[in-house]
Amino acid sequence: MAQVNLVRRHDLLANCSTHALSDLTNDTRDRKQRFQHSSSSPSKAKRRRSFLASFAGLLNGFLLFFTSNRATNVGHRWGRVQEEKAMGAVPQGPxxxxxxxxxxxxxxxxxxxxxxxxxxxxxxxxxxxxxxxxxxxxxxxxxxxxxxxxxxxxxxxxxxxxxxxxxxxxxxxxxxxxxxxxxxxxxxxxxxxxxxxxxxxxxxxxxxxxxxxxxxxxxxxxxxxxxxxxxxxxxxxxxxxxxxxxxxxxxxxxxxxxxxxxxxxxxxxxxxxxxxxxxxxxxxxxxxxxxxxxxxxxxxxxxxxxxxxxxxxxxxxxxxxxxxxxxxxxxxxxxxxxxxxxxxxxxxxxxxxxxxxxxxxxxxxxxxxxxxxCDINPLTLDELRQRTSMYTTKQSRQALDAIYSQEYKFLTQLTPALRIGDCAGGHRLENRGKNRDVMVVPPDNSRPYLNTLHGESKDYTYINAVYVDGFKRKNEWIVTEWPKQHTIDSFWALVFDHNCHTVVNLTNDENLKVYPRFIHSRGRQAYGPFVVEVLSYQQYPYATSHIVKVVKKKIFDIPGKKKAKHNETNERQLTDQLDSLASILSELMVNNKASIHEVDARICNVISVRIWPAQHRVPLSTSGLIDVIKMARLWRKRAPDRPDTKPTVVISHNGVSRCGIFVAINILIDQIDIEQRVDVFHAAKIVRLNRPQLFDHREEYKYLNDLLIHYYMTSPEYHTEKLEPVVSNHA
Known part of the structure; x- marks a missing residue:
């Protein structure tokens, strides 16, 4: 057996290690040179990176297409399955x-x-x-x-x-x-x-x-x-x-x-x-x-x-x-x-x-x-009179209350809620401060737009007001809230832009910090680009009446001071005045020597109730409210420029309470005039169409029924449209 030369073996191993180390050193040197060469050639590196990025993008796009296409196919198949199941679930008979x-x-x-x-x-x-x-x-x-x-x-x-x-x-x-x-x-x-x-x-x-x-x-x-x-x-x-x-x-x-x-x-x-x-x-x-x-x-x-x-x-x-x-x-x-x-x-x-x-x-x-x-049919006048007998006993009154409660339940169930998207204008940042309640804003397709306040604010077209349909005309009423201090000019813009000849204010509140005055008693006063002149002022036990001229002035005009005649009359005098006012208003406008360049003017009657405190859901006097209704209807028929064809503005402290009652009772009066029947439920329902918060309490709906019966059972003079004279309490 041959002997292994350990010395020779050691020399061979050392030689191999030296060559391996030399090869490794040379390889490292070559890699370094190639790296330095590539660094000195940025275009090649850029192309390499671009190629890698493109490849990664294509791969990612392919994966996305594959997964989305697969998901789409699965969705389509699932949709077809649901459609087939729905088609199999059609009614099989009446x-x-x-x-x-x-x-x-x-x-x-x-x-x-x-x-x-x-x-x-x-x-x-x-x-x-x-x-x-x-x-x-x-x-x-x-x-x-x-x-x-x-x-x-x-x-x-x-x-x-x-x-x-x-x-x-x-x-x-x-x-x-x-x-x-x-x-x-x-x-x-x-x-x-x-x-x-x-x-x-x-x-x-x-x-x-x-x-x-x-x-x-x-x-x-x-x-x-x-x-x-x-x-x-x-x-x-x-x-x-x-x-x-x-x-x-x-x-x-x-x-x-x-x-x-x-x-x-x-x-x-x-x-x-x-x-x-x-x-x-x-x-x-x-x-x-x-x-x-x-x-x-x-x-x-x-x-x-x-x-x-x-x-x-x-x-x-x-x-x-x-x-x-x-x-x-x-x-x-x-x-x-x-x-x-x-x-x-x-x-x-x-x-x-x-x-x-x-x-x-x-x-x-x-x-x-x-x-x-809600199979609720209109009542004839005979049926309405029969209801008056149901107020004589406690049991019959309870039966009526049950009927009203059921109708009000249907009313709330059948009123569609407004979505935030429906009322986008009222929820815009620049308009939030114009609302007394951010949850009570008008839908954009049913609100009156302003145009004379151009440049006054970011959204000069907005006011928290909503159209309400009447019995004879679309958009016959405008329901709005008591203006805030910085929206009083918007209120008068509403009156001017939409030719409103009648304003009915259903709140008499003395808290001037919360409810600032938007109408003065005499003389002239400027509200933004408008000058409001009081032509006549009457005071009654149940209401006050300001007949005013609203003038749009040029931006450089300074309104002059002119005292309007201030007098207090009773209802007979009001009737006589309304008969003659139509002939003299044009003369007043022609002969007015004020230092205002009148671009246009509106004649408006602002009627404010005095018998409905803010803390009460119903007025203190139903007879007084009936007189307010007659006064407003009388003015709409006798004032110049056919105000009965223009919208009437109705105001309450929050733009919700009371307004529904006033608008609905006028709808019912028109219905009786034309058809000799009434439909209280659908009158209230149409009032809530653009502002679902109207009739926000069952007590208001009940009072509407009571008010209707009171109106026609105690006021036969309605058919002649004449006001009975009353004793005026002079203030």
């Missing part, structure tokens, strides 16, 4: 009225269920031919809404006009009568107007329902196809006999005539025109239900086997919504059931696109639920 409201409330928790119904309706809708519609495209307002051939209205053809038999109109069945309705498009041309009246005459129609404005969004939606007095359309003569205008609709009585066999035949026609339904919106539910109730009253007076003509702009969505509500309320009246899904299927099988979107479909359910939940 729903009993006793459980309809609960059914709707439960379904509204899952909006997908409504979507499933309308998806199923479109899926099962039958397809029919529209060949005649395609052959007469010039007679159609919209190419996607044509009548089906099987149920189109066929007019008697005219000589030498082969297409005169065609009109874009469809017969639609009700639950109880075939061809109960004719749905058609709006009249937009003169030839279409002649065809429309031919259809009215040939169908023997007695009721026409119009659901579109004449103008909407600066566009002609429908020609005014009825005359102001009398006109002839083709061989049909149309005469307007009567027209009653309300806040949301107008009802006209027409006479139509035509010569047949040498004899002029005349018929009567009811024309119901809903004027507050915008193209892409939904109307106030209570207003549409009231509109439908009046139509139903007319139906009972007419021949029941002739069709009712219904039209909107395109003969589509709005007509379908109305018919679904109308037909189901008929069904509820006859059989105590409601079948929205079943009747909407009938509609879609009868006309193209007669239901346009999900919001319209949900609105049908909401309207029917409200009709079922």
């Amino acid at each position: 729903i009993e009225m006793s459980r309809f409201v609960a059914f709707v409330n439960e379904r509204k928790k899952k909006r997908m269920l409504f979507k499933g119904e309308i998806m199923m309706l479109k899926k099962v809708a039958e397809s029919h031919k529209s060949e005649y519609g395609l052959l007469n495209l010039k007679k159609n307002n919209y190419p996607d809404i044509l009548p089906y051939d099987f149920n189109r209205v066929i007019l008697h053809p005219l000589p030498h006009d082969p297409s005169s038999h065609y009109i874009n109109a469809s017969y639609i069945d009700s639950f109880f009568q075939p061809k109960a309705f004719i749905v058609t498009q709006a009249v937009k041309t003169k030839p279409a107007c002649v065809d429309f009246w031919r259809m009215v005459w040939e169908s023997k129609c007695e009721i026409v329902v119009m659901l579109t404005k004449v103008f909407d969004f600066m566009k002609v939606m429908c020609l005014q196809y009825w005359p102001l007095t009398e006109l002839q359309y083709g061989d049909v003569t149309v005469q307007t006999v009567d027209a009653k205008t309300f806040a949301y609709f107008t009802i006209r009585q027409l006479k139509i005539s035509r010569v047949e066999n040498g004899v002029r035949v005349m018929r009567h026609l009811h024309h119901f025109h809903f004027t507050e339904w915008e193209v892409n919106g939904l109307p106030y539910v209570s207003a549409l239900l009231d509109f439908r109730r009046r139509i139903q009253d007319a139906v009972h007076e007419t021949t029941r086997n002739v069709p009712m003509i219904v039209h909107c702009s395109n003969g589509g969505g709005r007509s379908g919504v109305f018919l679904a509500i109308h037909a189901n309320l008929d069904l509820a009246e006859e059989e105590n059931v409601i079948d929205v899904y079943g009747y909407c299927r009938t509609l879609l099988n009868a006309r193209q696109n007669i239901l346009e979107n999900l919001d319209q479909y949900i609105y049908i359910y909401d309207a029917l639920a409200e009709a079922v939940q």
